[in-house]
Amino acid sequence: MLLKRKFLFGTTILAGVMAAAAPALAQSTQVPGVTVTGQQGQEATEIEEVVVTGSRIRRDPVNSPTPLIQVEREDLLSTGQATVIDYLATIPALSNSLVPSDTTGSNLNDGGLEFANLRSLGSGRTLTLIDGRRHVGSQAGTLQVDVSTIPRLLIQNIEIITGGASSVYGADAVSGVLNYILRKDFEGLEIDANWGQLVQGGEADTRRISVLAGANLLDDRLNIYAHGEYERAEEVYSEHIDWLRRGRVALGIDADPTQASLGPVNDGFIDVAEFYGARRLDRPQWGSTTLANMQRPSRLSDPDVPFANCSGLSTSSACFNVDPAYTYWYDGPTARLANFGQRIGNTGTNRPWNIGGDGEPANLTAFNNRSQFPFQESERYQTGLTFQLTDNIEFYGEAKYTTEDTFDVGQFSFWDIFITDAGFGGGINSGSFVGPGLINGTSQFSTRTDNAFLPANVATAIQNNTFVRYGPATANADGPVLNPAQSGPIANHRGFGIERNQTNNREITRFVAGLEGNWDRVGFIDNVNWTLSYVHGEMNNVNREQGPDAIRFGHAMDSVVDLAGEVNGRPGEIVCRVQLLNARGITIREQNPNTATTVYTDPNTNPEIAGCVPLNVFGKGNQSPEAIEYITAAIRVRETNEQESAVAAISGQLWDFWGAGPLGLAVGAEYRREHTQGIGRSADTAGRVLQLNTGADFLPAEYESEEWFAEMSLPLLRDSWMGEYAELSASYRAFDYTTAGEGDVYGVNLVYRPIRDITFKTSFNTSFRAPTLQEGFRPFSQTFVNGFVDPCHTGVIANFQGDDAAQTKANRIANCTQLAAAKGLAFDFGSTTVTQADDYRPVYGSGIASVLGGNTNLNPEESESFTFSTAIAPRMFPNLSLVLDYYEITVNNVIITPGGQFLADDCVSNAQLNTQTCGLVFRNNPTTGDPFDNFKVGAPAGDPIGGFILGPINRSKLETRGLDFTVNYSLDTEEAFGRNWGRFSYSLGGLWLIDQKNFTNPADPNAFTDSTSGVFFPRVEFVSRLTWRPNDVLAMTWTADWMSSQDLNKNRDLVATGNLDNQPYDWNRTGNFTRHDFAVRYDLRDDLTLRANVTNVFDTEAPPFLGFASTFDPYGRRFNVGLNYRPF
Known part of the structure; x- marks a missing residue:
């Protein structure tokens, strides 16, 4: 809250307001007219009536109608955390805020964003204001609002x-408000600088430097001021984090x-075990x-090992499980059978993990070794003025x-390249050759054994390949x-290719102008x-x-030897197959799946053919820079937000009816316009x-x-026999949105202080929250659903754990059977037959292409919140304060954007098929030869x-309730002893x-998912300083x-399914987590x-089976130093 102080505080404690180097609940033990004397004759504190966050009526901060948490500027400057939001996220009420490490990976357009998230109800339900x-x-x-755009040195405090x-x-103040109060009437020059490590090891x-004049x-x-700030943060990769480098994996x-x-x-046998130093060899880079x-x-x-049938020439993933006799590893330009070292992980058809053999380290594969913290470079400028036009305006x-x-770098590009001569006739130099290799989408391609870069031993092995086929297992026999043995002259060369990265530039401009004034009295209204x-x-x-251009990648990787020099006049040169076909006058059709019948009109000048550069995809390090440049594409999106807001408000005091104080009243009106538009990626895609x-x-x-x-x-x-003070307050707002329509909201607050030592507030x-323009009008764009687990998978159903697991299994079996029957398919989803031949066990090799867009039929969210607070500041302990804040929040008509996994699970997990999802x-x-593929989620290229x-979509509701607690105490040893x-100053929040x-x-309004004590939702968390x-x-x-410890699996679910040997017991919970920080501040001069x-002094790490979770501080022990210089 904004306090006008006539003297320094000394040892005076305003309960919850002053806590050394700590955010605190803003409550006060004083009442009007009461003074508290500090040590050594320190002069008393005088507090005047001001406007406090949470109300537009001027009142003593003691009587603020709502609970407040206050963060001081010095807290933000002195923290060892890398960003403002990283520090705010240490406040339990904000622990699940969006931090920069959450904006890497597959997310787009959000690099480095910092969004506050109160009560873990979503950042879109937290309203962020600057000076109200x-x-x-x-x-x-x-x-x-990206809080990193608010310059730290300008912040007075955050309420x-x-x-x-x-x-x-x-709107949007569903879970609360963050109000950044900026410094007023600053005079002088202040320079603040900081350098720090982002990750252990350096x-x-x-680094940051800020200047305020x-x-x-x-x-x-x-009064005029100007502020400038420069900040830069380096990129953190997975390989920079020591516990990720250990190669831990659970198999x-x-x-x-x-x-x-x-x-x-x-x-009685544990199903899952952990291994360190693990390597994976089924999809390495290149x-x-x-x-x-x-x-x-x-x-x-x-x-x-489940039954997975392979018929020989099928491209089904069931045919290409890594095997010591069938998998080749590349060393430079040569290939050999892969070294499986000590093979680990016994379950599944594809068992790619080993220790001591070939492969990429776990957590550092091309799938995992991505940015964990984005590179950021920021400049922030702000200037402002206040001008006293008259004594009152x-x-x-x-x-x-x-x-x-x-x-930042996300997941690398990926592909499956099938190598076979079957169906293509002979090689490029044989008379029976027909057509180029196929491009079957953005990640599936084909080439032949005459590929110029394919080692001869691998080509021969493919041409002569045969394998043993197996029938379904029985109860007691494999x-x-x-x-006879099956002929299978086909191979799958699968891997990751070039990185997919994104650069983002975000510019924000903001202008504020206004007038404010005051009069002692206007008619019968005071103040x-x-x-x-x-x-x-x-x-x-x-x-x-x-990322990669799929057409160019397909042409470049399908390279051959031009024996006669037909393309460039250089016999023996390696060229793209399409170039040699063109030199021979063979008509070449475009490989674009969207325009498969189109013929290249002028292949001699078309850059896809004329500019093709052969690409060696067989082994890391064999790629030329020219080939990488040829296959690399870039697209852009350009987006704009525009906001206009105008507010007029007036407040004053009316009559004092019974000597308790004057009636306060505030009224006002607000107009706001939000506008957005953008040029999408399709403009740059241009049909590619x-x-x-x-x-x-x-x-x-x-x-x-x-x-x-x-x-x-x-x-x-x-000052009554009924108590020291009591106040009833109420607020009301009516709104009219051009999209969401009309409505109103209200609030009622009560403050009661029976004695000066204790205050109650309720x-x-x-x-309400109106649907945003993005939620309502976002254009449909392509996206990918990664890591998908099919809820109809026979094994997934059998091993399902969760609330009411038996019923969910039965529902999935019935609903998946119905979905399959609609396609003319039948599987044993429930493992009812003593064979696996009729099970449904699909394998998804890569992300599933999908679309993402807005919904103009959304309704506004509505919420109800209740709070009850108790603040205690006992006179017998003048430097002690305790605050308890109980809260309940219910949000109805919740707008969610469910992921593909949620949609697929929800479709089949209820008593009947959920037609909406x-x-x-x-x-x-x-349709292919593999019935698994026919029923998999996906669509043709x-x-x-x-x-x-x-x-x-609007989907049911959210509920949360809890208790905030704060203790503040200070001790002056000279006074005490x-x-x-x-x-000494101590705070616990x-x-x-x-x-x-x-x-x-919606079909069962009483059914809910309880996240309490789950990951990111600890039952208890606190910060002690x-x-x-x-x-x-x-x-x-x-x-x-x-x-406190958080559940990865709830024990009751394991008991319900009888699967007590699923994994070691201690993997079901994270265990309590404590991070210790030390800070030193020294005033070298005035x-x-x-x-x-x-x-993280003691380098505390989260349990390795949890994976990367920003709330558990994944970066290890790190150091930072800073200075603040005030020359005048």
């Missing part, structure tokens, strides 16, 4: 309301029987080659410009050998305060995504087939809102939709999460950030302060 005013959103069509506040501040660092002119009637070592007649699910083969299925009483203005460039403000903001974002995300233009979309609000405070008693608020999942793969339609050992429920099944100030110039702080931090 709106700020333009940082992503196209959204309202979330956080933890509860619904739409009736006071408008492979990446961050201000002056008072015209007899102090005019199946035992598969349980799927039928009780075959044996118990709990057979590939390994596996010849067609078939794995022998295990007996059904111990079904480690002030003009203020601000102008702001920020620019940020980011870069699958029998079927004679009149009024404000008029206007905000204009713009966000411009340009994202450049880079790219392994990148495409998308149409974001056509101009906007909405306008008109809102009217009122607020009232009614003091009920003061509130009930309704709030089933209609968004497509099993449209073309060139299909405009793909496997999923992803987009926002007569010995001057300095001053935390959260006890009672419930975090997600109701996602102890600061020792031995003298006036030195302060040392120890911080402990603690989270104008120079030095500081140093060690973050």
Whole structure:
């Protein structure tokens, strides 16, 4: 809260306001007219009535109607965390905020964004304000504010309301408000600089310098300031993080029987074990080659290897499981059978893991070795002024410009290249040759054994390949050998290729102008305060995504030897096959699946053919820079947000009816316009087939809102036999959106202080959130669903664990059977037969192409929140305060954008097929010889939709409730013990999460998913800070950030399914997690302060089976230093 202080605080404690180097709940122990004397005759603190966040009525901060958390500027400057949001995320109420490490990977257009997320209800339900005013959103069509664009040195403090506040501040304040209060009337020069490590070992660092200058002119009637800031953070890769480099992986070592007649699910053998130093060899960068083969299925009483049929020339993934006799590894230009070392992982048909052999280290494969923290380079500028026009009227203005460039690498491009001469006739130089290799989409290609870069031993092995076929296993016998051996002259060369990366530039401009004034009295209204403000903001974002052009990749990798020099007159030269075909006058059809019948009109000048550069895809390090340049494509998206906001408000005090204090009243109106538009990736795609995300233009979309609000405070008693003070307040807001329509919200608050030592507060608020322009109007664009697990997979159904597992299994069996029957297929989804031949066991080799877009039929979200707070500041312990804040929030008509996995699971997991979600999942793969492929989620290459339609929907509700707690205490040793050992300050702030429920099944309103105690939702978390100030110039702080253990699997689910041997028991929970930080601050001179931090002093790591989770501090021990210089 904004306090006008006439004296320094000394040892005075305003409960929850002052806590050394810690965010604190803003409550106060004082009442009007009461003074507290500090040590050594320190003069008393005087507190005046001000406007407090959470209300527009001026009042004593003691009587603030809602709970507040306050963060000081010094907290932000002194932290060892890399960013503002990383520090805010240490506050339990904000622990699941979006931090930069969350913006890497497959996400687009969001590099480096920092969004606050109160109560883990989503950043879109948290309203961020600057001095109580709106700020333009940082992503196209959204309202979330990137808090990194708010310069740290300009921040006075951050006030956080933890509860619904739409009736006071408008839409989006569903879970609360973050109000950044900027410094006022700054005079002088201040320079702040910081350098720090981003990761243990120092492979990446961050640095920042900020300068603030201000002056008072015209007899102090005019104040002007200017601020500039530069910040740079290096990119952190997976390989920079020590615990990822250890190559830890959890693998199946035992598969349980799927039928009780075959044996118990709990057979006493642990199903999963962990291994270190593991390597994976089935899909390395630039590939390994596996010849067609078939794995022998295990007996059904111990079904480690399931039955997967291979018919010889099929391109089914069931035919290309890695095997020591069929898989080739590349060393430079040569190939040999792969070294499987000590093979680990006994379950599944494809068992690619080993220790000591070939392959890429676990966690550092081309799939995993991506950016974990994006490269960021930012410049931020802001200037402003305040001008006292008269004694009662002030003009203020601000102008702001920020620019940020980011870069990060996501998953590398991937492909499957089938090598066979079958169906193509002979080689390029044989008379029976017909046509080029095939390009079957963005990631599936074909070439022949005459490929110029394919080692001769591999080509010969493919041509002569045969393998043993096996029949289905029985209860007590492995699958029998079927004679004769199967001819299989085909191989799959699969791997990762060039990286897919993105660069992003985001610019924000914001202008603020306004007038504010006050009069002692207007008519019968006292202490009149009024404000008029206007905000204009713009966000411009340009994202450049880079990856492979599939057509060019297909041409380049299908290279041959031009024996006669027909292309360039150089016999023996390696050329692209299409170039040699063109030189021979053979008609070449485009390989674009969308235009498969089109003939190249002028192949001699077409850059896809004339410019083709042969690409060696057989082994890492064999690729020429010219070939990489030829296959690399880049596309851009350009997006704009524009915001206009105007607010007029007036407040004052009316009558004092019974001596408790005057009636407070505030009324006002707000107009806001949000506009967005963009040029999509399709403009740059220009008909090309790219392994990148495409998308149409974001056509101009906007909405306008008109809102009217009122607020009232009614003091009920003061210095009465019934108590020290009580106040009832209420707020109301009516709105009219051009998209969401009309509605209203309200809030009621009560403050009661029976004695000066204790204060009670309670509130009930309704709030709303209108669908954003992105949720409503986002154009459909291509995306990929990665890591998909088919909920109809026989093994997945058998091993399903979760609430009501038995019923869910039965539902999936019935619903998947119905879906398959509609396609004329039949599988044994429930393992009811004593064979695996009729099971459904698909293998998904890569991401599933899908589309993602908006939904114009969305309804606004509505919420109700209730809080009850108790603040205790006992007089017998003048430096102690305790605050408890209980909260309940329910959000209805929740807008979610479910992922493909959610849609597929929800389609088949209920008592009947869910027509809403089933209609968004497509099993449209073309008919092949493999029935698994026919039923898999997906669509033929060139299909405009793909496997999923992803987009926002209104879906049931969210509920959360919990208890915030804060303890603050300070001790002056000289006052307490007569010995001057300095001053100690202690704070403890935390959260006890009672419930975090997600109701996602409209057919059963009482069914919910309980996230409480799950990963990212610890039952208890707190931050403890102890600061020792031995003298006036030195302060040392120890911080402990603690989270209770979180469930990866709930024990009750394992008991319900009887699968107690699923994995080691201690893997089911993360265990408690504590990170310790040390900080030192030293005032070298009056104008120079030095500081140093060690973050995660004891290098605490999350359990390795959890994987990368930003809330568990994955970066290890790191250091930072900084200074603050104030020359005048």
